[in-house]
Amino acid sequence: MNKPRIKLDSKLVQRAKDLAEKITDDIQRIIDSHSTVSVERTILRLLGVEGVVNEGIPLVNAVVEKIKEKDLLQDGVCRHVVNASTILEEDIQRTCEAIALDLDIASLPVVSEEQLNQRMRSLTQGVLDKLKEKSDEREELFKTLGDPPTPYKYLIVATGNIYEDVVQARAAVAKGADIIAVIRSTAQSLLDYVPQGATTEGYGGTYATQENFRIMRQALDEEAKKVNRYIRLVNYASGLCMPEIAALAAMEGLDILLNDAMYGILFRDINMLRTFVDQYTSRLLCAYSGITINTGEDNYLTTSDAIEKAHTVTASQLINEQFAVKAGMPHHLMGLGHAFEINPDIEDGLLYEIAHALLARELFPSCPIKYMPPTRYMTGNIFKGYAMETMFNFVSVLTGQTIQLLGILTEAIHTPYLQDRYLALANANYVFNNARHIASEVLFKDNGFIQKRANEVLAEAVNMLEHVAEIGLMAAIEEGQFADIARSRSGGKGLDGVFKKSSSYVNPIQEELEKRLGVKK
Amino acid sequence: MNKPRIKLDSKLVQRAKDLAEKITDDIQRIIDSHSTVSVERTILRLLGVEGVVNEGIPLVNAVVEKIKEKDLLQDGVCRHVVNASTILEEDIQRTCEAIALDLDIASLPVVSEEQLNQRMRSLTQGVLDKLKEKSDEREELFKTLGDPPTPYKYLIVATGNIYEDVVQARAAVAKGADIIAVIRSTAQSLLDYVPQGATTEGYGGTYATQENFRIMRQALDEEAKKVNRYIRLVNYASGLCMPEIAALAAMEGLDILLNDAMYGILFRDINMLRTFVDQYTSRLLCAYSGITINTGEDNYLTTSDAIEKAHTVTASQLINEQFAVKAGMPHHLMGLGHAFEINPDIEDGLLYEIAHALLARELFPSCPIKYMPPTRYMTGNIFKGYAMETMFNFVSVLTGQTIQLLGILTEAIHTPYLQDRYLALANANYVFNNARHIASEVLFKDNGFIQKRANEVLAEAVNMLEHVAEIGLMAAIEEGQFADIARSRSGGKGLDGVFKKSSSYVNPIQEELEKRLGVKK
């Protein structure tokens, strides 16, 4: 390949990165002094706490609630649970069960700080070893089976029934899918707990649960051996349980998580402080476990005009990148979002698409760009839609994208039928193979429309970031700078789950992750 | 646009043109010494001879048969008909009617050569004035309404019923068609006469008749005024009545004729001498009347492999070009044929398609390339087919083709339904508009696969032409050099309609055309 394919103004690039760094620095300071109920539940999950109490409430939720009720949450659950477990000489699971049954932890004796630390260290070691083991296992399989050529063909399944999802996923893999994403049930992201067990009912998707992760992982690994190529498994983290889902995904060997620093705020009306804090912990886990994150800039273009607001995508990618850097993520795990959402009836719309796609590619040369298909302008004319998908697939190989969410011809109609997915694969298989090496054949005119347009979007993004840096990211979101959606810092769901860490707050797993990833001292 | 888009080896280009010239020189000598029943009937048609005798046999056929029976055909019909008309003091029509009723022309007195010439000159003047008038009329409308952007969207209608064809054509124009072709009824090209009148039944197409031409021309002109863009009308000349159809098309103001120097030989098993002679007269008429010809190299790729035999397309285009030059055609009237027929399952097949399409474009920079859609690899999977059409349309704008035969998603199933044509237009409208200026944005790598491949095909074509030039075109066709189809020079249909001109042969119209077009002395 002839790289770079288009020339970006290097001063602008530098300025963009600097601004994004500054913007996220400001937020990171706030993140570091806060924790959330979800972060605390994550610790418990990593420590192996399982099961539900009455009415299907996960034990981890019950424990955090109890500690909160006792007004002890500001110290972090770890301190109190480990203390209780040491005193009671019970393992963490039993201790938690006891806490849920109203054990009065506040009245227990307190072990020495040294003893506590020692115990926490050993528990942390165990947790991180287990995660490492899981990701090594996956790496192993990955090496044996080999990586398919990019763009990877990413397909979604969404029947609501995990067992039915498996059938659909297997069929997709047989026909060429490289990545399977199980779409979550509608509004699961607004649940402040992670459901338990295998599930067979959902709305427009299947619940993300640890057991569902396991079932699908196993099915895909088996199928992968049959087709002799590694199959990646995706689920969604963004939402009220961002770090918990990341922990479960890490434990079950998932490969990719939808994980955006702002998606929940904008599209799910989750409180911004909550999301910022949660995304940090979730990304530390992803970074450590080799899970690729996928950000959600594509969503902006479903509410805002894809040409007019192209720069908001770029600005958000830059911010997501810097947040990820702060969580110790290497660039190859940052799957930044982008989408093919320009009105198909616009003259030269395709030239814009190419320019925008190349911008994403060149601005983040080591990131695996997640490229989303046309959705907004898909209509009930499935044929027209299929033609749009064809051009989308072509632009993807032409511009060298990495993760290709295959478009579905019935996007405007229903969640994909088996035959819809098959046709999506037939389209991508045809275009990708038939145009395999097009990217190394085609050059774009120096100072042509495409190159100019890419730089123009970058310049607009820099302008926007200047403003955001000046007023701060939170204020910018309040102004509705992203996706034309305004959210207030005191509004949204889940703010009551955020708390300021006390001076005796401890979270040994996070500290260890930060150390190993080299992000803190 | 940055021209040229790829560099062709200029020595090879020159050699290719020289060889084709030599090859056609040899054939032209033979052409010049022969005439055919169809050429003779053409003269009569131009002179205004109309109507049928019993059993629907056109009067022109009857007259030529009678003159042939009397062993006078070698002098050309003109001499005898004009002589008779002068002697009888009847107009040409009446004279022909008399001849058909067995007037003994051989026994009529012979007027002086000077008188004959004078009469023929005045008749010729009338004929050519009428043709000029018709083409001026069309030019006028063309100027008023304006030319749509290229690639022109070319759609076929083929109901068998000219009135139904009109409905279908109008619907197509309303949805964006720039060119309407009325496909001929199956095997009309094997009829040694042109049917008469408006027709309402046909097999997989509608008969080409003068009245059908008129009906469709009128309908399209009306529709053109509504949509405010000129609509071109196409029919088919190649076959046993090549020059006659050209004459009728010229009289009725058609814009384009399928007209290939070898198609009839290869695909219809028409005798080669017959076809060579006929194509010459037909092209003189097209050249004079401003009718664009469309050659049929695309057909080769329906029987031969499109990669392996790509050079046969190029070789044939070069030959067609030289034959057209000999008939006085300016390059802008030479619509050379090409097709998108590479197996869609081939890796990098699209790179080959682009290379081949660019080769056609660069080798004939002033010719309007007629680009045919995928047909051979179209299957009953209409969705896959629609994706292929999308790429076909894209390659066409990318490489700057001129006349785009829109692919039909049901190509492997039936002749197009109304909705199939609509979907074909929806596809082309989308792709052409959305990628309008892509050709001026994209460059192809110097010495890349595409450029190399184009030169490779050119080199193979030159090799092939060296061989053809050595053994002669007729021998080469006997060897099956084109389309993998071998035809012998003494075989095929219509040889009995070819004759060697006697020393007293006259064809004043042809002579005058040659003079005006500057092709002879």
Place this chain on the structure above:
Amino acid sequence: MSNSRLIRTYGDQINDGAVQLSFTLPLESGALAKEAAKRFCEKLGFHDVLICTMENIGEGFSFFVVYAKTPFSVDISDIKVITPKYKKLPREELDELVKTRFRRKIVVIGATIGTDAHTVGLDSILNMKGFHGDYGLERYQAFEVHNLGSQVAPIDLVKKILQIKPDAVLVSQVVTQRNAHIKNLTEFMDLLHAEGIRENIVVVVGGPRITHELALEMGYDAGFGAGTVPSDVANFIVQELLKKSPTV
């Protein structure tokens, strides 16, 4: 004597009855599956059934594309289409009408209810910008617009109505999986009745799968489907309010 007007699907000749189908059967491709596909089409009444493709699509399923001919016609003479009724006045006229007849702005509340997070449809009716070059309700002098956005629980919307006392309520529903929209719409209507505030207000619902018929069935004043433009809704609301209380 009959006035029936029979029409039939069209391929390339009037009344040829041509139809294209595609579907999946739980069978591996083969002669059996092909025959099963053919028989299925025959059960639908088709003749001249052409199985154009049969492809294995994994897990024992096959995909089919079929062209066939139907003998059935539809009599369109007895079709009575019901659509929301209103005259389409230009924006200025409507503003003027409201000014003279109401002497105040018409208050509207809009929300996407349930867990539905789709706002683009509702926004394109309410926002200044509008849809397809047709300005949204905010642009009219006639309206005071409260857009509550998405994911509004029916009960919360009722609370807002009690507080703001709008003339019209605009509800959007895009997600229809498992009939989530029916559930939400019924619940909301029940609550309105329970609070005794249904009668005083115009209540309309919109979304890509909403039909006027369905809306009426559920007790709404009108339903607006795909392609609705704001001026449709603006006119309907004003004229409906005038019908409800012609005395204002």
Place this chain on the structure above:
Amino acid sequence: MSNSRLIRTYGDQINDGAVQLSFTLPLESGALAKEAAKRFCEKLGFHDVLICTMENIGEGFSFFVVYAKTPFSVDISDIKVITPKYKKLPREELDELVKTRFRRKIVVIGATIGTDAHTVGLDSILNMKGFHGDYGLERYQAFEVHNLGSQVAPIDLVKKILQIKPDAVLVSQVVTQRNAHIKNLTEFMDLLHAEGIRENIVVVVGGPRITHELALEMGYDAGFGAGTVPSDVANFIVQELLKKSPTV
């Protein structure tokens, strides 16, 4: 007690009955046309009819894309598929079989009859190269192949048969418009009977629209459709000849 095995079309749940349709109606787009489209689908027995798009396509016609659910199942337990019968032997074995049983080459004549000009299908059965990596009959030692090409009038083919005296005749028909193939195939079979030479030879027909069923109806020994490979035909001919005269 029934052995019936009912299957139904599948969208994303077993037996959901999902089907996609597209068709054209001779009506301008609008509420009436939409309702007509819906009623048409209901006539076909569909429920949950979703008219996904309705588009004017000129001259007063509208194009529709529809998804709907069918209540119909097909019982596949009673489907008996008829296909040409033969064992598939490898080329070498077949050559060997012919050598030992016939002690000469099997003579075959192939032609596309009528005005049909499509040769690619027949060629891919007869030519060396074959089809989809399966060699054609010319490649077999077992066969002597006469390929007459296309546009052969039935009467001319019969003349050739009388002259060459083949063991098998292979007829191709691709164009089926206005049932041209039926006409040609019937005419050819009638001529064979008239000449009294039908019994001695194996006569097969092939083409993308040919089914074995149709071929049998018209008195042919077999019919080969889309996707036929030469080895199918080679095996059928040899084994059928052995059946006809098991004594050779």
